[in-house]
Amino acid sequence: MAFLASRNLTAIEEMDKPDCDPAKLDRTYAQFPLVNRSVAGWHRTWAHYIRPVLSTARTNTLLDVGSGGGDVPRALARWAARDGFRLEITAIDPDERANAFASSRPRTPGLRYRRAFSSELVAEGAQFDVVTSNHVLHHLSPDELSGLLSDSEKLGTRLALHSDLSRTRVGFALFSVATLPLPGSYIREDGLTSIRRSYLADELRAVVPPGWRVERQVPFRNLLVRRA
Ligand SMILES: C[S@@+](CC[C@H](N)C(=O)[O-])C[C@H]1O[C@@H](n2cnc3c(N)ncnc32)[C@H](O)[C@@H]1O
Numbered sequence: 528m529a530f531l532a533s534r535n536l537t538a539i540e541e542m543d544k545p546d547c548d549p550a551k552l553d554r555t556y557a558q559f560p561l562v563n564r565s566v567a568g569w570h571r572t573w574a575h576y577i578r579p580v581l582s583t584a585r586t587n588t589l590l591d592v593g594s595g596g597g598d599v600p601r602a603l604a605r606w607a608a609r610d611g612f613r614l615e616i617t618a619i620d621p622d623e624r625a626n627a628f629a630s631s632r633p634r635t636p637g638l639r640y641r642r643a644f645s646s647e648l649v650a651e652g653a654q655f656d657v658v659t660s661n662h663v664l665h666h667l668s669p670d671e672l673s674g675l676l677s678d679s680e681k682l683g684t685r686l687a688l689h690s691d692l693s694r695t696r697v698g699f700a701l702f703s704v705a706t707l708p709l710p711g712s713y714i715r716e717d718g719l720t721s722i723r724r725s726y727l728a729d730e731l732r733a734v735v736p737p738g739w740r741v742e743r744q745v746p747f748r749n750l751l752v753r754r755a
Contacts, residue, residue: 535723554712556596593663594618597629645678658683664691689751698747
Protein backbone atom coordinates (compact mmCIF):
# COMPACT_ATOMS: atom_id res chain seq x y z
CA MET A 528 0.00 0.00 0.00
CA ALA A 529 2.55 2.53 -1.21
CA PHE A 530 -0.31 5.02 -1.69
CA LEU A 531 -0.45 5.43 2.10
CA ALA A 532 3.18 6.56 2.31
CA SER A 533 2.15 10.22 2.41
CA ARG A 534 -1.08 12.20 2.95
CA ASN A 535 -3.25 12.38 -0.15
CA LEU A 536 -4.74 15.87 -0.14
CA THR A 537 -6.16 15.63 -3.65
CA ALA A 538 -8.60 12.88 -2.63
CA ILE A 539 -11.83 14.63 -1.58
CA GLU A 540 -14.58 13.02 0.49
CA GLU A 541 -17.88 12.73 -1.40
CA MET A 542 -19.73 14.25 1.56
CA ASP A 543 -17.66 17.42 1.21
CA LYS A 544 -18.97 17.95 -2.32
CA PRO A 545 -21.97 20.32 -2.46
CA ASP A 546 -23.65 18.22 -5.16
CA CYS A 547 -23.34 14.81 -3.51
CA ASP A 548 -26.45 12.59 -3.29
CA PRO A 549 -28.56 13.94 -0.37
CA ALA A 550 -30.11 10.54 0.43
CA LYS A 551 -26.67 8.89 0.60
CA LEU A 552 -25.41 11.79 2.68
CA ASP A 553 -28.25 11.39 5.20
CA ARG A 554 -27.56 7.64 5.39
CA THR A 555 -23.90 8.51 6.02
CA TYR A 556 -24.85 10.75 8.97
CA ALA A 557 -27.18 7.99 10.19
CA GLN A 558 -24.38 5.39 10.05
CA PHE A 559 -21.73 7.59 11.72
CA PRO A 560 -22.74 6.35 15.22
CA LEU A 561 -21.88 2.76 14.22
CA VAL A 562 -18.44 3.80 13.03
CA ASN A 563 -17.78 6.19 15.90
CA ARG A 564 -18.81 3.63 18.52
CA SER A 565 -16.49 1.04 16.92
CA VAL A 566 -13.38 3.10 16.28
CA ALA A 567 -13.47 6.54 17.90
CA GLY A 568 -13.15 5.62 21.60
CA TRP A 569 -15.03 8.65 22.89
CA HIS A 570 -16.20 6.98 26.09
CA ARG A 571 -12.58 6.44 27.05
CA THR A 572 -11.81 10.05 26.10
CA TRP A 573 -14.79 11.22 28.19
CA ALA A 574 -13.65 9.28 31.24
CA HIS A 575 -9.93 9.97 30.94
CA TYR A 576 -9.83 13.60 29.76
CA ILE A 577 -13.19 15.40 29.88
CA ARG A 578 -14.89 14.20 33.07
CA PRO A 579 -11.86 15.09 35.29
CA VAL A 580 -11.96 18.76 34.25
CA LEU A 581 -15.71 19.20 34.85
CA SER A 582 -17.29 20.43 38.07
CA THR A 583 -20.33 18.98 39.84
CA ALA A 584 -20.87 22.36 41.54
CA ARG A 585 -21.82 24.37 38.43
CA THR A 586 -23.00 24.08 34.85
CA ASN A 587 -20.17 23.09 32.51
CA THR A 588 -19.97 23.94 28.81
CA LEU A 589 -18.60 22.08 25.80
CA LEU A 590 -18.27 23.00 22.13
CA ASP A 591 -18.11 20.25 19.51
CA VAL A 592 -16.76 21.48 16.16
CA GLY A 593 -17.70 19.82 12.85
CA SER A 594 -20.33 17.70 14.59
CA GLY A 595 -21.85 16.19 11.42
CA GLY A 596 -24.88 14.10 12.37
CA GLY A 597 -24.24 14.93 16.04
CA ASP A 598 -23.83 11.48 17.58
CA VAL A 599 -20.62 12.28 19.49
CA PRO A 600 -22.10 15.32 21.29
CA ARG A 601 -25.29 13.30 21.93
CA ALA A 602 -23.19 10.57 23.58
CA LEU A 603 -21.28 13.16 25.63
CA ALA A 604 -24.60 14.65 26.82
CA ARG A 605 -25.83 11.19 27.90
CA TRP A 606 -22.62 10.33 29.75
CA ALA A 607 -22.58 13.72 31.50
CA ALA A 608 -26.17 13.26 32.71
CA ARG A 609 -25.49 9.69 33.83
CA ASP A 610 -22.33 10.75 35.72
CA GLY A 611 -24.12 13.62 37.50
CA PHE A 612 -22.71 16.64 35.60
CA ARG A 613 -24.69 19.57 34.28
CA LEU A 614 -23.23 20.00 30.80
CA GLU A 615 -24.46 22.38 28.11
CA ILE A 616 -23.19 21.37 24.69
CA THR A 617 -23.08 23.50 21.55
CA ALA A 618 -22.50 21.39 18.42
CA ILE A 619 -21.51 23.38 15.34
CA ASP A 620 -21.00 22.44 11.74
CA PRO A 621 -20.62 24.85 8.82
CA ASP A 622 -22.48 22.49 6.45
CA GLU A 623 -26.21 23.25 6.39
CA ARG A 624 -26.93 19.61 5.45
CA ALA A 625 -25.21 18.36 8.60
CA ASN A 626 -26.96 20.94 10.73
CA ALA A 627 -30.35 20.00 9.22
CA PHE A 628 -29.78 16.27 9.83
CA ALA A 629 -28.59 16.74 13.43
CA SER A 630 -31.46 19.13 14.19
CA SER A 631 -33.95 16.54 12.91
CA ARG A 632 -32.90 13.99 15.58
CA PRO A 633 -34.94 13.60 18.77
CA ARG A 634 -34.03 16.40 21.16
CA THR A 635 -31.23 15.71 23.65
CA PRO A 636 -31.47 17.79 26.84
CA GLY A 637 -28.53 20.18 27.19
CA LEU A 638 -27.51 19.95 23.51
CA ARG A 639 -28.08 22.51 20.79
CA TYR A 640 -26.94 22.46 17.18
CA ARG A 641 -25.89 25.46 15.18
CA ARG A 642 -24.60 26.06 11.67
CA ALA A 643 -21.34 27.93 12.23
CA PHE A 644 -17.56 27.98 11.90
CA SER A 645 -15.49 28.12 15.08
CA SER A 646 -14.22 31.55 13.98
CA GLU A 647 -17.77 32.95 14.28
CA LEU A 648 -17.95 31.89 17.93
CA VAL A 649 -14.55 33.50 18.55
CA ALA A 650 -15.86 36.72 17.00
CA GLU A 651 -18.85 36.57 19.39
CA GLY A 652 -16.48 36.19 22.37
CA ALA A 653 -17.93 32.78 23.27
CA GLN A 654 -16.02 30.50 25.66
CA PHE A 655 -16.45 26.88 26.75
CA ASP A 656 -14.80 24.69 29.35
CA VAL A 657 -14.01 22.06 26.74
CA VAL A 658 -13.67 22.08 22.93
CA THR A 659 -13.83 18.82 20.98
CA SER A 660 -13.88 17.53 17.44
CA ASN A 661 -14.04 14.09 15.88
CA HIS A 662 -12.82 13.20 12.38
CA VAL A 663 -12.47 16.84 11.35
CA LEU A 664 -8.69 17.45 11.24
CA HIS A 665 -8.10 15.47 8.04
CA HIS A 666 -10.75 17.53 6.21
CA LEU A 667 -8.84 20.77 6.74
CA SER A 668 -6.24 22.60 4.68
CA PRO A 669 -3.07 23.68 6.55
CA ASP A 670 -4.52 27.19 7.01
CA GLU A 671 -7.87 25.80 8.22
CA LEU A 672 -6.06 23.51 10.69
CA SER A 673 -4.06 26.36 12.15
CA GLY A 674 -7.26 28.45 12.30
CA LEU A 675 -9.15 25.71 14.14
CA LEU A 676 -6.33 25.26 16.68
CA SER A 677 -6.03 28.99 17.25
CA ASP A 678 -9.83 29.22 17.66
CA SER A 679 -9.77 26.25 20.08
CA GLU A 680 -7.19 28.03 22.22
CA LYS A 681 -9.45 31.08 22.48
CA LEU A 682 -12.70 29.14 22.91
CA GLY A 683 -11.60 26.41 25.33
CA THR A 684 -10.84 27.65 28.82
CA ARG A 685 -9.82 24.28 30.25
CA LEU A 686 -9.30 21.65 27.59
CA ALA A 687 -9.32 21.13 23.83
CA LEU A 688 -9.38 17.67 22.24
CA HIS A 689 -9.32 16.90 18.53
CA SER A 690 -9.62 13.20 17.73
CA ASP A 691 -8.88 11.80 14.29
CA LEU A 692 -7.90 8.75 12.32
CA SER A 693 -4.28 7.86 11.72
CA ARG A 694 -3.07 6.69 8.30
CA THR A 695 -2.09 3.04 8.70
CA ARG A 696 -2.14 0.08 6.34
CA VAL A 697 -3.79 -2.20 8.90
CA GLY A 698 -6.46 0.41 9.66
CA PHE A 699 -7.13 0.91 5.95
CA ALA A 700 -7.49 -2.86 5.33
CA LEU A 701 -9.69 -3.45 8.39
CA PHE A 702 -11.94 -0.46 7.63
CA SER A 703 -12.27 -1.59 4.03
CA VAL A 704 -13.56 -5.01 5.12
CA ALA A 705 -15.60 -3.91 8.16
CA THR A 706 -17.65 -1.36 6.21
CA LEU A 707 -18.64 -3.72 3.36
CA PRO A 708 -22.02 -4.34 5.07
CA LEU A 709 -22.83 -0.60 5.02
CA PRO A 710 -24.07 0.04 1.48
CA GLY A 711 -26.10 3.05 0.34
CA SER A 712 -23.95 5.61 2.13
CA TYR A 713 -20.58 7.30 1.73
CA ILE A 714 -19.19 5.64 4.86
CA ARG A 715 -16.89 3.18 3.10
CA GLU A 716 -15.52 5.33 0.29
CA ASP A 717 -15.24 8.48 2.41
CA GLY A 718 -13.75 6.53 5.31
CA LEU A 719 -11.03 5.14 3.05
CA THR A 720 -10.44 8.62 1.57
CA SER A 721 -10.30 9.98 5.12
CA ILE A 722 -7.60 7.48 6.08
CA ARG A 723 -5.60 8.50 3.00
CA ARG A 724 -5.89 12.16 4.06
CA SER A 725 -5.10 11.50 7.73
CA TYR A 726 -1.93 12.34 9.62
CA LEU A 727 0.58 10.05 11.22
CA ALA A 728 1.27 11.15 14.80
CA ASP A 729 4.69 12.58 13.88
CA GLU A 730 3.23 14.49 10.92
CA LEU A 731 0.66 16.07 13.21
CA ARG A 732 3.35 16.90 15.81
CA ALA A 733 5.31 18.69 13.10
CA VAL A 734 2.46 21.08 12.27
CA VAL A 735 0.78 21.87 15.60
CA PRO A 736 1.81 24.95 17.58
CA PRO A 737 3.44 24.78 21.04
CA GLY A 738 1.05 23.75 23.82
CA TRP A 739 -0.58 20.93 21.85
CA ARG A 740 0.32 17.30 22.50
CA VAL A 741 -0.36 14.43 20.08
CA GLU A 742 -1.29 11.16 21.77
CA ARG A 743 -1.77 7.88 19.99
CA GLN A 744 -5.02 6.08 20.69
CA VAL A 745 -5.95 2.49 19.98
CA PRO A 746 -6.99 1.58 17.31
CA PHE A 747 -5.16 3.67 14.71
CA ARG A 748 -5.97 7.13 16.02
CA ASN A 749 -4.42 10.41 17.09
CA LEU A 750 -5.75 12.60 19.88
CA LEU A 751 -4.60 16.20 19.82
CA VAL A 752 -4.73 17.58 23.37
CA ARG A 753 -4.35 21.07 24.81
CA ARG A 754 -4.78 21.75 28.50
CA ALA A 755 -5.23 25.43 29.28
C1 LIG B 1 -16.32 13.16 8.72
S1 LIG B 1 -17.44 14.39 9.26
C2 LIG B 1 -17.39 14.04 11.01
C3 LIG B 1 -18.68 14.39 11.66
C4 LIG B 1 -18.74 14.07 13.16
N1 LIG B 1 -17.77 14.85 13.90
C5 LIG B 1 -18.54 12.60 13.40
O1 LIG B 1 -17.48 12.21 13.90
O2 LIG B 1 -19.43 11.81 13.09
C6 LIG B 1 -16.52 15.90 9.17
C7 LIG B 1 -17.35 17.13 9.46
O3 LIG B 1 -16.46 18.26 9.51
C8 LIG B 1 -17.15 19.36 8.98
N2 LIG B 1 -16.17 20.37 8.55
C9 LIG B 1 -15.54 20.46 7.37
N3 LIG B 1 -14.75 21.55 7.37
C10 LIG B 1 -14.89 22.16 8.56
C11 LIG B 1 -14.33 23.33 9.17
N4 LIG B 1 -13.47 24.11 8.53
N5 LIG B 1 -14.70 23.62 10.43
C12 LIG B 1 -15.58 22.83 11.08
N6 LIG B 1 -16.13 21.72 10.57
C13 LIG B 1 -15.78 21.39 9.32
C14 LIG B 1 -17.96 18.81 7.83
O4 LIG B 1 -19.05 19.64 7.50
C15 LIG B 1 -18.39 17.45 8.38
O5 LIG B 1 -19.67 17.49 8.95
